Amino acid sequence: MRGEIRIKGNPVDIKNPGDARGHGIAMIFQELSYVAEMSIEENFFLGEWPSRWGKISWKKLRYQVTELLSEEGLTYSPGVKMKYLSISEVQHLAIARAASKNAELIIMDEPSSAITEREVAELFGRIARLKAKGTSIIYISHKMDEIFQIADEITVMRDGKVISTQAKEELTMDNVIAMMVGRELSGEYPRQAMRSPPAEISLEVCSLTSQKYFHEVDFRAYHGEILGFAGLMGAGRTELMKAVFGLARFDSGTVKLHGQAVQLKNPAYSIASGMVMLTEDRRKYGIIPVRNIRENTALASLDTVFCKGYLDKDREYTIVNEACEKVNLNTKDYEKIISKLSGGNQQKVILARWMLLDPEILIMDEPTRGIDVGAKYEIYKIMDQLVQKGKTIIFISSELPELIGMSDRVYVMSGGRIRGELTRPEFSQEAIMKIATGSGLSE
Structure with missing residues (x-):
């Protein structure tokens, strides 16, 4: 492997997620990462639990998670195990967790794949507020309407290579889709008409x-x-x-x-x-x-x-x-x-x-x-x-x-x-x- 990562123009060495967090980078993963048998509060601070004299401060942990859930308008109890939540609820919490870290760069990989349209609107509002505070967002999605709604610049990748990076105004959805798949698609939904009215x-x-x-x-x-x-x-x-x-x-x-x-x-x-x-x-x-x-x-x-x-x-x-x-x-x-x-x-x-x-x-x-x-x-x-x-x-x-x-x-x-x-x-x-x-x- 070769190449270089720069933050604010300076080369950095990122070997693991801990290094990334140290440089102000947070990420929401497409394949949601959590420990099912642990509670919401434990998962929120996984790997970085607040401690005092070498012991985890459970009181402080629960207070911080309760405050965060309240700010996000989420009604979950901090002690509920993650395994009892639906995939959309887990994703909602992952978004709230990443946004709470005061990161300078948040990478969002398919963050809307399991949430409702109303929650997507709320997510876009949160992204707008983060941008206004100076936070950079890398938003990975296959939903073209979302990309064209919130992006300033669009990078298209295919087979591990960058195909194009252009301002949103220079592109259309058809352009982007063609670059993503390497060919024009003959109709977005290849559904043929039913051969006959359903009977059996x-x-x-x-x-x-x-x-x-x-x-x-x-x-x-x-x-x-x-x-x-x-x-x-x-x-x-x-x-x-x-x-x-x-x-x-x-x-x-x-x-x-x-x-x-x-x-x-x-x-x-x-x-x-x-x-x-x-x-x-x-x-x-x-x-x-x-x-x-x-x-x-x-x-x-x-x-x-x-x-x-x-x-x-x-x-x-x-x-x-x-x-x-x-x-x-x-x-x-x-x-x-x-x-x-x-x-x-x-x-x-x-x-x-x-x-x-x-x-x-x-x-x-x-x-x-x-x-x-x-x-x-x-x-x-x-x-x-x-x-x-x-x-x-x-x-x-x-x-x-x-x-x-x-x-x-x-x-x-x-x-x-x-x-x-x-x-x-x-x-x-x-x-x-x-x-x-x-x-x-x-x-």
């Missing part, structure tokens, strides 16, 4: 209720359909789909697959029944970070690569290679540890894993969160190819443009209930937000 129901949910998260939910999903789910944070979409998949319990109600009531006690039952799920938190539920691409891809198909207790490595390589080629994985080195891949390629590995099973129903919860424009486009194409073959996709997304661009129908949730259903001719961001916020109802 693949998944039906009747009066599904979890006292804590959702209530009396009814919906149908059809063969050859992308069924979208919209809603603000806390609407209950993710909790509902975890229950449908068997990843969480529900109190009452019925789930039907192909017209037959089933008891999906856990994910294994669902997978055996032809239903799989890409969760919103791929680090926690999707990948095994210390294992390689081959092992992560073949994870759900071990019964096809083991014979009499022995692993058939040739068979395993063949099916992994075939699946990874279908998703256009950006490497042939299947022995590479999956945590070394980009977010987009990690998501492709999970997709490849499920495609090996040829499922009938795919639940995809925020499948494009934190991935680049090119990888998003490829995932959209895979989704379209699957439904053209008659598969059913349930598509949860907080990005309304992609939900509108890819879905055939959209259910809108709020307060744990489905508040409205929209078909393609009725799609608009305004219509969805009116239902999600309770200011309008779907007929």
